[in-house]
Amino acid sequence: MIExxxxxxxxxxxxxxxxxxEGFVCIWGPNGAGKTTLLNVIAGLLSPDEGSIKVGSEDVxxxxxxxxxxxxxxxxxxxxxxxxxxxxxxxxxxxxxxxDSAQIEKVRKDLGVTYSGRVGSLSTGMRERVSLAxxxxxxxxxxxxxxxxxxxxxxxxxxxxxxxxxxQARVDVLFTSQAGDILPESLDHSYSIRAGRTTREF
Numbered sequence: 001m002i003e004x005x006x007x008x009x010x011x012x013x014x015x016x017x018x019x020x021x022e023g024f025v026c027i028w029g030p031n032g033a034g035k036t037t038l039l040n041v042i043a044g045l046l047s048p049d050e051g052s053i054k055v056g057s058e059d060v061x062x063x064x065x066x067x068x069x070x071x072x073x074x075x076x077x078x079x080x081x082x083x084x085x086x087x088x089x090x091x092x093x094x095x096x097x098x099x100d101s102a103q104i105e106k107v108r109k110d111l112g113v114t115y116s117g118r119v120g121s122l123s124t125g126m127r128e129r130v131s132l133a134x135x136x137x138x139x140x141x142x143x144x145x146x147x148x149x150x151x152x153x154x155x156x157x158x159x160x161x162x163x164x165x166x167x168q169a170r171v172d173v174l175f176t177s178q179a180g181d182i183l184p185e186s187l188d189h190s191y192s193i194r195a196g197r198t199t200r201e202f
Contacts, residue, residue, distance in 0.1 A: 006051035015196040023188030024163040026080035028177040034196040035176040044071040070143035077131045080120025091138025097120045
């Protein structure tokens with residue numbers, strides 16, 4: 001469960017957002033609506049002026065990002081000098097957990113990570129597949145994804161596979177999209193955001 005009731009003013013922009021859901025959740029809206037700001041507040045990169053954030057049943061409002069049990073994936077989240085193999089295990093290693101080779105191979109197969117080499121030499125879509133797989137295998141309570149799915153080829157199939165793996169791992173996923181074109185059957189819940197205010201669609 002991810003729960004946020006937050007306000008944050010940035011210049012002339014006011015984020016005044018609320019969400020409370022679990023599973024695979026999309027927040028969609030145009031550029032400048034507040035999607036990235038909301039994820040940054042939930043992740044701990046920005047402090048709210050008012051409000052609170054909970055992950056599971058734990059209030060993490062005052063925690064730094066590394067203590068929240070959250071992984072934030074952005075378009076530049078990869079570590080370019082690592083090989084694909086080292087990258088996939090990096091998150092788990094950083095958190096002091098171990099994953100076996102069979103688990104890595106399952107995630108690679110399900111998410112179409114069929115290539116090797118240094119991550120920095122890959123296409124944008126390939127790098128983002130690696131970053132998303134790494135986040136999943138790091139064992140977080142929640143994954144926040146900021147405009148990353150849009151660059152992935154065969155996006156619909158990838159989203160279905162990612163949702164399935166996240167559900168199996170009992171990881172909540174909150175991701176942003178510029179348009180509400182993700183098929184509803186691929187989601188557990190959907191929110192729109194306009195001028196910093198969220199509306200629950202389902």
